[in-house]
Amino acid sequence: MRGDLSAIRRVLLEKDRFLIACHENPEGDAIGSELALALALRKMGKTATVLNADPVPGNLLFLPGAGTVVFAEDGSKYDVAVVVDCGSPDRTGALVGKELRKCPLLVNIDHHRTNGDRGDLSLVDPEAAATGLLIHRILSAMGCEIGLDVATNIYVAVLTDTGSFHYGSSSPEAFEVAGEMVRRGVDPWAVAEQVYETQSAGRLRLLGRVLDSLEVYADGRVACITTMREDLREFAAGKDALEGFINYPRSIVGVEVAVSLREEEGGVFRVSFRSKGRVDVSAVAARFGGGGHRNAAGCTVPGTLADVKKRVLGELAAVMS
Numbered sequence: 001m002r003g004d005l006s007a008i009r010r011v012l013l014e015k016d017r018f019l020i021a022c023h024e025n026p027e028g029d030a031i032g033s034e035l036a037l038a039l040a041l042r043k044m045g046k047t048a049t050v051l052n053a054d055p056v057p058g059n060l061l062f063l064p065g066a067g068t069v070v071f072a073e074d075g076s077k078y079d080v081a082v083v084v085d086c087g088s089p090d091r092t093g094a095l096v097g098k099e100l101r102k103c104p105l106l107v108n109i110d111h112h113r114t115n116g117d118r119g120d121l122s123l124v125d126p127e128a129a130a131t132g133l134l135i136h137r138i139l140s141a142m143g144c145e146i147g148l149d150v151a152t153n154i155y156v157a158v159l160t161d162t163g164s165f166h167y168g169s170s171s172p173e174a175f176e177v178a179g180e181m182v183r184r185g186v187d188p189w190a191v192a193e194q195v196y197e198t199q200s201a202g203r204l205r206l207l208g209r210v211l212d213s214l215e216v217y218a219d220g221r222v223a224c225i226t227t228m229r230e231d232l233r234e235f236a237a238g239k240d241a242l243e244g245f246i247n248y249p250r251s252i253v254g255v256e257v258a259v260s261l262r263e264e265e266g267g268v269f270r271v272s273f274r275s276k277g278r279v280d281v282s283a284v285a286a287r288f289g290g291g292g293h294r295n296a297a298g299c300t301v302p303g304t305l306a307d308v309k310k311r312v313l314g315e316l317a318a319v320m321s
């Protein structure tokens with residue numbers, strides 16, 4: 001583990017005005033970590049503003065504190081900026097990044113291996129299953145009483161980033177903290193229903209369209225799905241509707257790596273990788289300037305669909321051979 005837990009603990013105890021941010025297109029770990037920290041700081045009588053570039057996904061709006069996230073700065077001054085689950089302030093979006101840099105002190109709490117250790121203080125542990133676990137370590141070190149509102153956010157951070165405890169990253173700490181949160185009152189079924197069982201019929205139809213694009217390569221070891229902008233338009237869906245679709249190609253017997261290609265504006269494709277564990281897909285993503293974890297990584301590649309597919313599958317084959 002890199003970083004200084006005790007220095008961060010001291011700063012959080014001593015300072016009063018906090019600006020908290022995460023990466024663009026946030027998911028459960030990013031939002032849960034931000035809100036858990038913000039709620040705990042507010043309970044201590046401090047001000048904590050959560051400033052994000054993108055809206056809270058619909059299935060996370062039930063999280064305590066989700067309604068307090070803001071999307072524009074209001075001229076407030078802060079003592080400390082905290083960026084969570086995010087390699088660099090650059091990945092928070094232009095507006096948020098600018099606000100973070102105005103703060104006299106930047107704290108970076110993250111579990112991404114590609115984290116550049118940006119910030120004056122950092123707690124970066126690539127072994128942690130979720131940034132929410134690092135927030136839990138910090139709050140515990142501070143002696144914070146974790147109420148149901150904070151517990152719900154930490155539980156969702158851990159639940160979502162471990163793929164509901166499917167991934168190899170599901171450490172004893174992940175189970176222990178999740179268990180502690182349940183002891184503090186979190187209802188696992190109520191949470192799972194909110195997070196995973198709130199999709200629209202339209203999203204399920206979009207899934208049908210995307211699964212229609214399924215291709216299998218490398219003697220059945222690689223499966224690829226593709227979403228074009230036209231698909232999202234036709235189903236009146238945003239890109240967040242695609243969350244989790246990549247798990248279907250990965251679930252095929254014999255598949256080691258799933259790839260999802262999503263057409264973006266301006267002739268580029270967002271490429272996501274999911275590995276069953278043997279193949280380190282962060283190495284493939286890094287070849288295209290992206291990053292992530294061993295089991296989940298992504299990058300952005302310019303070109304036509306055929307061209308991007310050829311290059312991505314070629315680099316993947318090189319890593320897998």
Ligand SMILES: [Mn+2]
Pocket residue numbers: 029030085111130131161
């Ligand atoms: Mn995370």
